[in-house]
Amino acid sequence: MSLMDTRIDALEKLFNTRLEAQDSARELQATEYARRLDILNGEAERLRQMQATYVPRELYERIDLQRCEDIKALESYRDVQLGKNIVLTAIIAAAMSVVVALAWRLLV
Numbered sequence: 001m002s003l004m005d006t007r008i009d010a011l012e013k014l015f016n017t018r019l020e021a022q023d024s025a026r027e028l029q030a031t032e033y034a035r036r037l038d039i040l041n042g043e044a045e046r047l048r049q050m051q052a053t054y055v056p057r058e059l060y061e062r063i064d065l066q067r068c069e070d071i072k073a074l075e076s077y078r079d080v081q082l083g084k085n086i087v088l089t090a091i092i093a094a095a096m097s098v099v100v101a102l103a104w105r106l107l108v
Contacts (some may be wrong), residue, residue, distance in 0.1 A: 055063075
């Protein structure tokens with residue numbers, strides 16, 4: 001065997017080794033990509049399930065509007081009741097002053 005044949009054999013071995021290493025690296029990379037894709041698919045499913053528990057904006061806004069209307073109605077009712085209390089207090093005060101005046105006349 002000549003020196004040239006030896007060099008060619010060495011280069012062929014080096015080339016084949018390099019090809020095998022590249023194939024092995026591609027297999028490892030494909031395995032890693034598959035693993036990461038599984039993780040991402042699992043995350044996407046988890047996010048879909050979590051999103052299903054959220055209240056849609058339109059529903060929230062409708063409920064919030066109804067809540068605001070209920071609060072206004074309660075405030076209006078409260079104001080009416082306060083007005084009635086003021087009138088009732090005035091009537092009681094007037095009645096008490098009449099009672100006190102009558103009692104004073106009876107005692108004097």
